[in-house]
Amino acid sequence: MGEVDESFFQETEHRPKLSTIEAENIPLIDLSPVLTSDTSNTSLAITNLVAEIGDACRNWGFFQVINHGVPATCRENIEKASREFFLQPTEEKRKVSRDEDSPMGFYDTEHTKNVRDWKEVFDFVVENPTMLPASHEPGDMELKELVNKWPQFPTGFREACEEYARGIEKLSYKLLELIALSLGLSSKRLNSCFKDQTSSMRLNYYPVCPIHHLALGVGRHKDSGALTVLAQDDVGGLEVKRKTDGEWIQVKPTPDAYLINVGDIVQVWSNDRYESVEHRAVASSKKERFSIPFFFNPSHYVMVEPLEELTSEESPVKYKAYNWGKFNTTRNLSNFKKLNVENIQIYHFRIHDL
Numbered sequence: 001m002g003e004v005d006e007s008f009f010q011e012t013e014h015r016p017k018l019s020t021i022e023a024e025n026i027p028l029i030d031l032s033p034v035l036t037s038d039t040s041n042t043s044l045a046i047t048n049l050v051a052e053i054g055d056a057c058r059n060w061g062f063f064q065v066i067n068h069g070v071p072a073t074c075r076e077n078i079e080k081a082s083r084e085f086f087l088q089p090t091e092e093k094r095k096v097s098r099d100e101d102s103p104m105g106f107y108d109t110e111h112t113k114n115v116r117d118w119k120e121v122f123d124f125v126v127e128n129p130t131m132l133p134a135s136h137e138p139g140d141m142e143l144k145e146l147v148n149k150w151p152q153f154p155t156g157f158r159e160a161c162e163e164y165a166r167g168i169e170k171l172s173y174k175l176l177e178l179i180a181l182s183l184g185l186s187s188k189r190l191n192s193c194f195k196d197q198t199s200s201m202r203l204n205y206y207p208v209c210p211i212h213h214l215a216l217g218v219g220r221h222k223d224s225g226a227l228t229v230l231a232q233d234d235v236g237g238l239e240v241k242r243k244t245d246g247e248w249i250q251v252k253p254t255p256d257a258y259l260i261n262v263g264d265i266v267q268v269w270s271n272d273r274y275e276s277v278e279h280r281a282v283a284s285s286k287k288e289r290f291s292i293p294f295f296f297n298p299s300h301y302v303m304v305e306p307l308e309e310l311t312s313e314e315s316p317v318k319y320k321a322y323n324w325g326k327f328n329t330t331r332n333l334s335n336f337k338k339l340n341v342e343n344i345q346i347y348h349f350r351i352h353d354l
Ligand SMILES: O=C(O)CCC(=O)C(=O)O
Pocket: 202, 204, 218, 223, 230, 232, 237, 238, 279, 280, 281, 291, 292, 293
């Protein structure tokens, strides 16, 4: 990481608090009922599980899952590969640097809400290549291919990433189906939106931070996709904005669990029944931290809008339809540089005169 400069400094109101509130941890949900049967099963265990997921999505927007079916070795392999990759000298990592034309790979100057994050990342797409709009201009129909850039070292890095991605993708479909059921939809109602998925994965490395009281590992934000499945190590640092009072709550890491949050797309599909909740990661002055989010995202051509089944005269449509690919491409522009404009957000598509 380069010299400490003011681009890392959060505005006073967004700086981390020195003491965080001890609160109950966010819900921990046992997925074993869907390990042994599929989501079309109507057993009492599945009905109860669906109700738990619905409550967690409504009350927190976040939950943790255990007995999720992802083999422990998959996670161990990618965690080891990630650690070995980031602990290499910067010039080695820069061999797979991302840039505007080829946005997958290594990056250490990301900004969230125009403030630099205290982290390094490595990004890859789950389908290689992935198609996305070439530009954010609404009239431009040209597509571009996102292609992964794999480092030569550590050996086995690519295999570990690809194997883990397949395991988490399977879990993501299960979660999508459970969330659909919890909204009163059929379990497979949303699956076709992911036919040409634009899902991506990120390896996050948060180095020890000497200015942890001024900077954040990742600044406050909401995830713009459908679902995020996060593996965090045992250091901790992720904070979630509690819906009841707006306080930042630390998510205590649970061994072998994945942390799930619904993103903006689920908020729009559900017509605000489930909200995408703001979160951030504090940086530690003592320990480096690693995390791995999987961003489960639909095909670029999906028009995101409230689902017909969830709107009615009593629950009128709250969002205008938007094209996911264009939204994503516009959002990604701001990750590369400090912009003087506000980032695109779903509330720009909100219908105000209800
Ligand atoms: O590292 C974490 O705990 C959170 C990362 C995150 O929120 C993100 O990359 O979107």
